[in-house]
Amino acid sequence: MTGRASATSKHMIALLAAAGFAFGAALTVLFVHAAAAGAAREALADYAGTLLVFGRRIAAESETLVREVAASPGEACSAEDLQHMRTLLFGAALVRDVGRIRDDALVCSAALGRLPTPVPMPAPDLVTPGRRAVSVGTTTLVPGDEPALVLRIGDVGAVINPNVVRALDRAGMDYSLLIVDRARRRMVLGDGRDLGLDVDTVLDRRHVSRNGMLYEVRCPPPGALCVAAAAAAPSLIGQGQGVRLAWAAGGGMLGAAFALALVPWLRRRRAPEAQLRQAIRRGDIDVVYQPLVDVTDGRIVGVEALARWESDEGPVPPDVFVPLAEQHGFVGELTRLVVRRSLAELGARLRTGDLHVGINVAAADFLDETFPDWLQRQLDVAGVPAEALAFELTERSTADHANMLATITALRARGHRIYLDDFGTGYSSLSYLSRLHFDAVKLDRAFTHLLGSDALTASIVPQILAMIDTLDTRLVVEGVETFAQAEFLAKARPGALAQGWYYGKPMPAEALLVLLGARREG
Template structure:
């Protein structure tokens, strides 16, 4: 009896030891898989940022080549006009300057300077001969610091946050310029990481006590990118993977458990989460009012899509829309937005046929015949008139002028309005507006912020309004947040529409009717008084 009891205890002890050892091995393998997954995502992120940094280098080279081969006089009116056009068409460049003997004589934004300004010696010169000036206080914004790239008598001021639009949750980055001959390195963007020049040039990976780092360098210019993710963030994102390995455990199930963990990690990635959210109707739409500045009457709403990931964290629209574009399912997202927006706003749009609903689409949607089919089907189902729908496209959508013009013409033939969103920040020029035959432009909030101030860029907004008026275009000003901005816009001596937190923040559809009640206008007041108030 005692022997059987002892044997039972031994078997139980061995089983417990095996369970503990298997759980420990499973946890270790799970942690390793989490690190590998984080390294893969960091590497992918580094490659993406290098690609966008190369775009900045390409723009810089184009500016240098254009001005070096120009026959216009140094800082002449014609050359300043060329410099302004180059700056306007650039995404990563905020200003272009001309130098002689270390002195700055003119810039595209400020024009000819009253007195030449000396530049301090460059922090470094890259292998390609580009001078890099870091920590410079730019002439157009002396209170800030920025980075200038120079070659010969041409220099450019880079956008201070040129890669911020491609941020990924939980990850940070650093952008540097290198000289592979001298081993020099200068940071020009992002968060500072204490890493050596040799490690950055090696394009290696590093595991520290608290973080994972990856380095990748461009093959066509002297820029390198370092990406970082804290281990605590990687562990938090990979907790299901770690528990899966721990429970499965054991030497026999290691290979199988690893395959399952990789599958789960891929399944829980952000693109996969977004695609499932679209198909499961887990996104939401908010509606920001658009008002007439003359009467402060509500004239429409813009549909804004919102999404929370599986951890309940809000993901910025700029991030998940970019993911949908890169992974090729932006059409699914746009179709979902159109169907949901038409359904949400059908009662309000039927109450007053002069209200307008604005819907954003991606560049790929504009050339997709499914867009028009979806619009037509939803308009019939929900009883909405095409004239009440404004399709908002970005300037990036107009880079292929022929295709853009054809798509806009087809939308117009079916009664839909077309607006250019965030005007002034993209690739097109004002001359394109007449050829595209759009109905309105939405002035980007970056210009609104300078309205009525002494900022150098404050002169741009009145110029945009003047040209839009000459072309017969309606203007919607985004980002209106102060009374001073409203007063400035009202002094423009033309009818404008406005959108911003001063008039109303994005709201759920059931509050849109309440907002219209509070901003009715004479023609709408009577009909709304007879309409039953929706549930809050």
């Protein structure tokens, strides 16, 4: 794996894992939060239900007591009447006192007996169906300033024991016991705390969530009794920051593991051309350089730039990915990358004028009218002369030579060299070759093994070489692998250029610069 490609692949995996972690953590926190909110609401609903049952008991007990006192046959406030009231009160655990009222004033009660001076009763806050008058306020029947709920039907009134509902208190929760007049949409707080709910909310809603609070309301029609319970909305079941972090970390790790499990699948899913295009756009293509030497003295006069791509599945040869880029119409992006990289990596040597770099181009590059001007800008920025850049066209790519002629002529006029690559594998005619006028013709490496061997004379190679000789062009022999081949060339083709493993394999820029430096000193 090339350094850049593997780094990107690792970068992608790290990004995927990070995204999985973040997603998992967020999802878990949300999920746990939702679960916590659900649990809190359930607890609150349970509390509201309990309050309603208890409220109904209070209402039933107080109303029964009042009606029984009212139905008492004895003379009002007589000793027997008081005794009777006390007996009844004794059996009503939720009621503090019961008494008789005359002209809106309390005249006697079970707890206080006959009053020397009648005590005025507060005006009713609400009258519900059945002439039940309800008031809430301080009363002599309850010591201190504690307000109490008084139910009055006709001439009998009962004070509800204020402490009895508080026995239902639950930690972290508040409640309201409400008496409502459904017809007029009015209500009175009978016991508990004012939770700030308006009568419409109490009558029409069961669940309310606002300002970080949860409310559960129970107000079954047609009764006048309603209850509401409230609690702060939970932040992760009300647990601390540490627990929250633990949940997030656990969920995050699960998310990351899941994301990583997807990596092989994602890799398989990505089409090779999509991977290649992305690699080119990100600059995840490496460029290596192979020396081009003068066969007479072995001097390095140039290099050929060759692209290298490490896909997600491993290295892909250029014979495969270059045609892929051509088929999908983005080979021009690859060419521009190779030009930019060559200028950036070898710029200093190319400026000296004693080295040139060969760039492989496809037909599409020479049909792209914007290419020559783009190229000129790159050269201007890099301060590299046009002579330092050669373009290598294959015989196959010159098929559309009529249309390419303009670009070839323009580039040659600017000083660039144009090479014909892989010569001998196509069907180039002499007239065609002389019209395009190449600065050099590169003999395909398929023929190189014949050089210096006995089979040479019987082969087509002498004819090919003779054809090259008739053109005013230079010969470049590709694929020189042995001393014998190099020796043959030095003797038989002085002045030719050659390229091959014998002189040097394609190598990264740093290695090439070291080699060039050593040759200079040597």
